[in-house]
Amino acid sequence: MRATLRWSTIGLAVLLVAGCMTSRSLQRGQMAAGRGDWDAAVAYFREALVKDPKSIEVRLALERATREASNAHIARARTLEAQEQWAGAAAEYRVAADLQPSNALAVTKAMELERKIRAQVEASRPPTRMDQLRQQAAQSSTIPKLDPRVRLPLFRFTNTAIRDILKSISDQTGINVTYDEGLEGKIARAYTIDLQDVPIEEALNTVMAANKLVFKVVNAKTI
DSSP, X not given: OHHHHHHHHHHHHHHHHHXXXXXXXXXXXXXXXXXXXXHHHHHHHHHHHHHOTTOHHHHHHHHHHHXXXXXXXXXXHHHHHHTTOHHHHHHHHHHHHHHOTTOXXXXXXXXXXXXXXXXXXXXXXXXXXXXXXXXXXXXXXXXXXXXXXXXXXXXXXXXXXXXHHHHHHHHHHOXXXXXXXXXXXXXXXXXXXXXXXXXXXXXXXXXXXXXXOOOOOOBTTBO
């Protein structure tokens, strides 16, 4: 009887300690959220959820903190982007995307800026002999390509069907778009993208890669 009582007491003590630890993490998360430190709030709420995976209160608090943290990083990214601090903006968009992988805007902008940074690095270095040979080969190649001078000054869509996005590209550039059979379901899928002043091929690559699609250039005016 005494042994049973002792083990019951120990079990109760363990539960109380675990509950206190969860409560402490939850309280710290709520304090961090109260002062607008959403990254810290996310960390504390995640800690609390590990200790109490069934807590609806903790789950709801974590969902809100994650959303607010992602939005805060996007806001910082926009500020840095306006200042043309591409590396910092890309890093902020990437953190926002890591927090909310379903946030298409953050994912798209991170990819766009990372490409821009790579392009700047490539443009700043002198061409190698191999680069010169590639350029000569490209100029003499008979493989059809889209005109790199064709740019999209504003490329912004929110929850828009891929089919409609491609139609907009066609309307703006005169590029004809034809489709393989069986793609109706995929091109009806909604997608969000926000790009500015990009070459047409870059815009197409972004849309296609994000939606596991590919395109082939038939000629300078048809894909």
